[in-house]
Amino acid sequence: MTVSISGYKHNPNKLGYNGFKQSSVIGSKPISCETKPKNIQTGNYNKRKTRPKLNGEGGFNDYTIERLKKDIKENLNILSSGFIDGQLQYILEFPFGVVYKHLKEQVPQKRTVGTYTRMASFNFSHYENCKKIKIIYLDKQAIKKNKKYFNGKFFNYLNSIK
Numbered sequence: 437m438t439v440s441i442s443g444y445k446h447n448p449n450k451l452g453y454n455g456f457k458q459s460s461v462i463g464s465k466p467i468s469c470e471t472k473p474k475n476i477q478t479g480n481y482n483k484r485k486t487r488p489k490l491n492g493e494g495g496f497n498d499y500t501i502e503r504l505k506k507d508i509k510e511n512l513n514i515l516s517s518g519f520i521d522g523q524l525q526y527i528l529e530f531p532f533g534v535v536y537k538h539l540k541e542q543v544p545q546k547r548t549v550g551t552y553t554r555m556a557s558f559n560f561s562h563y564e565n566c567k568k569i570k571i572i573y574l575d576k577q578a579i580k581k582n583k584k585y586f587n588g589k590f591f592n593y594l595n596s597i598k
Contacts, residue, residue, distance in 0.1 A: 438471045438517040438527055442572045468512040475519040476585045490518035491587035492560030499556040501543050508536050520582045527572035534563045560590045
């Protein structure tokens with residue numbers, strides 16, 4: 437859903453990036469994307485000890501330095517999206533390079549074959565100063581209604597968008 441709404445063609449293969457679209461520059465290669473969706477289920481929300489919140493986060497499972505280098509070289513975009521009970525709240529798009537440094541700090545620079553970082557992650561605080569954040573989708577009414585499911589700083593950012 438996030439890929440299609442963002443104007444990318446979905447990649448149905450398990451391996452590889454989530455989608456791609458043609459660049460506006462004639463003769464250049466397609467632009468790839470990685471989608472980082474998060475869904476909050478509100479059913480048992482108040483009964484949980486730790487209550488998850490939408491904060492523009494994303495993560496890469498089983499990440500390696502080799503994959504990190506490939507991702508920065510590919511110059512892909514990140515699509516960060518948030519859902520509450522399956523209802524889309526927002527989609528933000530930004531260049532992978534914005535979170536590269538933070539991810540690099542989480543991945544060992546040398547590794548033994550067969551080892552990897554279980555999860556390398558980022559959140560809004562790692563890209564909030566990016567001038568290239570593109571707002572793909574924003575449901576301000578739903579976001580305001582669901583304020584308690586958002587990190588405060590991230591909520592304020594989404595509400596400040598005109």
